Amino acid sequence: VQESSGKKRNKESSDEAPIAVHEFPSDLFTTDERRKGAVALHILAALYMFLALAIVCDEYFVTALEKICEKLDLSEDVAGATFMAAGSSAPELFASVIGVFITHGDVGVGTIVGSAVFNILCIIGVCGIFAGQVVILTWWAVFRDSTYYILSVLALIAFIYDEKIVWWESLILVLMYMGYILVMKFNSSMQRFFTGAKSKKNVANGNAAASSEMEDVKPTKEYSRGSVVMVDEIMHDSPSKFRFPEAGLRVMVTSHFGPKTRLRMASRLIITEKLVQAANGVETQVIDGKVEIENGNVPEDKPTEEPENITISPFHIPRGIGSKLKWLISWPLLLMLFVTIPNCAKPRWEKFFMLSFFLATVWIAVFSYFMVWMVTIIGYTLGIPDVIMGITFLAAGTSVPDCIASLIVARQGLGDMAVSNTIGSNVFDILVGLGAPWAIQTMCVSYGSEVMINSKGLLYSVVLLLGSVALTVLGIHVNKWRLDTKLGIYVLVLYAIFLCFSVMIEYNVFTFVNLPMCMEE
Numbered sequence: 001v002q003e004s005s006g007k008k009r010n011k012e013s014s015d016e017a018p019i020a021v022h023e024f025p026s027d028l029f030t031t032d033e034r035r036k037g038a039v040a041l042h043i044l045a046a047l048y049m050f051l052a053l054a055i056v057c058d059e060y061f062v063t064a065l066e067k068i069c070e071k072l073d074l075s076e077d078v079a080g081a082t083f084m085a086a087g088s089s090a091p092e093l094f095a096s097v098i099g100v101f102i103t104h105g106d107v108g109v110g111t112i113v114g115s116a117v118f119n120i121l122c123i124i125g126v127c128g129i130f131a132g133q134v135v136i137l138t139w140w141a142v143f144r145d146s147t148y149y150i151l152s153v154l155a156l157i158a159f160i161y162d163e164k165i166v167w168w169e170s171l172i173l174v175l176m177y178m179g180y181i182l183v184m185k186f187n188s189s190m191q192r193f194f195t196g197a198k199s200k201k202n203v204a205n206g207n208a209a210a211s212s213e214m215e216d217v218k219p220t221k222e223y224s225r226g227s228v229v230m231v232d233e234i235m236h237d238s239p240s241k242f243r244f245p246e247a248g249l250r251v252m253v254t255s256h257f258g259p260k261t262r263l264r265m266a267s268r269l270i271i272t273e274k275l276v277q278a279a280n281g282v283e284t285q286v287i288d289g290k291v292e293i294e295n296g297n298v299p300e301d302k303p304t305e306e307p308e309n310i311t312i313s314p315f316h317i318p319r320g321i322g323s324k325l326k327w328l329i330s331w332p333l334l335l336m337l338f339v340t341i342p343n344c345a346k347p348r349w350e351k352f353f354m355l356s357f358f359l360a361t362v363w364i365a366v367f368s369y370f371m372v373w374m375v376t377i378i379g380y381t382l383g384i385p386d387v388i389m390g391i392t393f394l395a396a397g398t399s400v401p402d403c404i405a406s407l408i409v410a411r412q413g414l415g416d417m418a419v420s421n422t423i424g425s426n427v428f429d430i431l432v433g434l435g436a437p438w439a440i441q442t443m444c445v446s447y448g449s450e451v452m453i454n455s456k457g458l459l460y461s462v463v464l465l466l467g468s469v470a471l472t473v474l475g476i477h478v479n480k481w482r483l484d485t486k487l488g489i490y491v492l493v494l495y496a497i498f499l500c501f502s503v504m505i506e507y508n509v510f511t512f513v514n515l516p517m518c519m520e521e
Helices: 002-015 030-070 076-088 090-101 107-130 139-160 168-184 187-195 207-212 228-237 244-251 259-280 320-340 348-380 386-411 414-444 459-478 486-507
Strands: none
Touching: 002 414, 030 076, 030 320, 030 348, 030 386, 076 090, 076 414, 090 107, 090 187, 090 348, 107 414, 107 486, 139 386, 139 414, 139 459, 168 187, 168 414, 187 348, 259 414, 259 459, 320 348, 348 386, 386 414, 386 459, 386 486, 414 486, 459 486
């Protein structure tokens, strides 16, 4: 019976689009039951996996990567463009890995393409509308990241045009990312060369609004050593202002680090300061170089323990109705991660950073697997192609944490950091998120093999992605490098147009690009 059903499936797949849902374990519900309402449970499960990925990435994975960079004594810019970029783009990367090695479908490519468009259009739009102020952008960061990004997208278009990826194409994508690391390494020298003047402010790529608020971040003299030494020297220069966590976060919002790293650390820094102020009920008071009151208690002398770690503990109920609700929903995840992953941000677990890194990677892989599984079932039940689910649902879910972080920093005037993140982080997603799994499959797992691109419409979506980047940069230029409500509405309209065209292309509205989905009763 199994043999005959297998032959039947192979026969069907030759005439219709392949079914990725067969690559996962059998679902508890039948297709008919899911159509009658059980699919809602799968949607809730997928949303919960988005939350799980956000928690494990931000609170454990990124922290472990910081420790690895510290131990390897990497320069800040190289660390930001490699390890830190990998930490914040982990959900997209693992979705791509699952798409290549498990489902053999386009869900991973669709997720990265959709996430790229979401980052550029939706996040900039949200920041422009809700920032509450007009933020002046500097042209260098946008020019640098968008130029390299356009080159990356052009390479992707050239490689997927024949609907297959061979080993040397995946290798070129990975090597292009090595080139991006070099660009970040010599960013300051290139900026001086192209702008003709040395930037006086070294925060958020020279944003004046950011510099006015954080100008005390920059050390009083130039440093050429690792980030840990810089943190120690900042503390030594300003003993009455910073403890180790605050000094570390302030170093990591400088332009030495990659765009997504600066964004995440700046949002953490802002949230941390707000939390401490809220806990005190007054402005933060500093006595003898330490915060006097923290969460209503006199803190112990543990200079490396970060205040925000208290708020994610499964044994500490936060203040505020919204925070309590989120804590209650997240409690099973918090408890599970608290028990299984040593938090290397705490002094007693600091030396176990490699174990934290490994276990966090395992959990990210598990959560990503369940996320893609649920999304595949949802798409199959509703008759939606994998690419559409990747471009819309998965892309938005994996990018929401960055959207929130971008809005937080944009409201503080750090517009450059938000915009630079939206474009710069996509370089990693395309070159490594797609290039690395393709390279592993075609060069290591099965040398000389090919990765097939099932959806012909994906090429059109990538071309639309290229157009969205060009139109966004053009819009910023025409708007005189200001991030405001007008620019925000413009890019959100572009995002709506992109989604409409992508969906219509996948459903063969304009031309025949996809075979019909194989549906089973």
